[in-house]
Amino acid sequence: PLPAHTLDFCNISEAQALLHGAACGVWPWAIVLLAIPLIIGEDESAVVCPVIDVIEWNTFEYLGNAGEPQIGGFDWRLVFTWHVIPEREQKRRQSKTDVIRSPTMAGGLFAVSKKYFDYLGSYDTGMEVWGGENLEFSFRIWQCGGSLEIHPCSHVGHIFPKQAPYSRAKALANSVRAAEVWMDEYKELYYHRNPHARMEPYGDVTERRLLREKLRCKDFRWFLENIYPELHVPEDRAGFFGMLKNKGMANYCFDYNPPNEHEVTGHRIILYPCHGMGQNQFFEYTSQNEIRYNTRKPEACAAVDSGTDYLTMYLCQDNVQNIPENQKFVFREDGTLFHVQTQKCLQAESNSYNGNPAPLLRPCSNSEYQKWFFKERS
Missing domain, CATH: 2.80.10.50 (Trefoil (Acidic Fibroblast Growth Factor, subunit A))
Structure with a gap:
């Protein structure tokens, strides 16, 4: 279902799942990232991501990321975006080494308890390659009682190629699946801005909706009000x-x-x-x-x-x-x-x-x- 990714299960005290894309360098960052069981051990429902650094695609020079970490978000096209850490989160953190709560993840790089990953339903097997799965999983983590965090002390180098060596034709269908399962009435804001998405075949989401019901997940309004209040919610009044x-x-x-x-x-x-x-x-x-x-x-x-x-x-x-x-x-x-x-x-x-x-x-x-x-x- 997600052939562009590699899923490794590392036997570190009752198993952590470490997911990394093929374009990522596994450097000594793994020591830091896989020390994250200390965080996950305190709260098994925590999903932890590293800071993503840049590896220059042509020379493989490790450029790093010296600035302050950013959090993940999205716009109403359901495109992932980066943002500065909001003031409310800055106030919550006691030091610069504290984890940073993030509404969404970039995808492809995170540590999670294998038990909790399975509990959440792992990946949506109706999605193909990549695109949209990161937002879907982010919504699911927060709405179903977990937390998504960025660890400022963990850095991973990533190669951003000039052109992807594979088709992303299924990315739209992936986003539609995320909207249909998790966004409730707010999916209309997505469809208004992407009218062609209404016509996109996205497969059967019955099992994913049953999973949401089984886990007693919160609605999308709760997510917007409590996890991502910085996102402006358009009015989209009829006729305007x-x-x-x-x-x-x-x-x-x-x-x-x-x-x-x-x-x-x-x-x-x-x-x-x-x-x-x-x-x-x-x-x-x-x-x-x-x-x-x-x-x-x-x-x-x-x-x-x-x-x-x-x-x-x-x-x-x-x-x-x-x-x-x-x-x-x-x-x-x-x-x-x-x-x-x-x-x-x-x-x-x-x-x-x-x-x-x-x-x-x-x-x-x-x-x-x-x-x-x-x-x-x-």
Whole structure:
């Protein structure tokens, strides 16, 4: 079911399961990681991960990771993400050598009691290769009474190849299985941003749902509120999310596709032919009058820079009291998007930004090019 991984069972006081991917170097870190039975011995339900260092794929130079460890998270595409340790977790820890609680794991590297691994249902055998299994297992650990921790004193070197030597065609089905079994009503937030995932065959999850029932696992709301409160939960109000389309420029949608996956802000929104696949064309209009691009994390909000008419994306503010005036829009009943600060409306204009159509601020009028509407699916 997971041919890209190797599962080793090491006989260390009643057996710890050590999982490592084929692209990982087993260095003296194993001494530290497998000393983790001291942690697991205190709490058998603890699943412990190392800090993942980088091995340069071409030269095999061990680059290490000198900075502060980060915790795992995810965005609403169900893509794993890294984050700084939140303040609440910093306060809980008494020293820099204390374990760090993490909502999710990167996958492929962890130590766990074999007995507890079996109790949790080991891996979902309906998943193939890798992709999504790390989030599924993370949800299961927390929701079923365990804990997921990163040990700051344990480091593992990992080679990140330029291109995977195998297909990840099943990664989408894996993510759908995770959503269907563990996310309850919140799976809709995933499907809204990945409409094609609704059509993906994902196999039979009856046994996994029975496992969840047998273990009396908590719901996903509990996970969000107690384990990952830093994750913004979109409102996705009916009629205010999906493709943001223009009436005058038919079949063109708001589109935001920053060139760097890790730099979600600082670029401009354009208009591009609607593709109905969510992702870079998924937007939400919030009750706080924001136009949010919340497919990725961190989330970005549309804003108007002083002296320009374009929409540029900036980080959204979690505190509604701190929303900048240049990020506030009123979605009026006639379909116009009114920018409060400039008292202008967004209008679709052709060849306005690097040869692409784009939404620009213009004096408000009754033009069809100033009328906008959301459509959930194509």
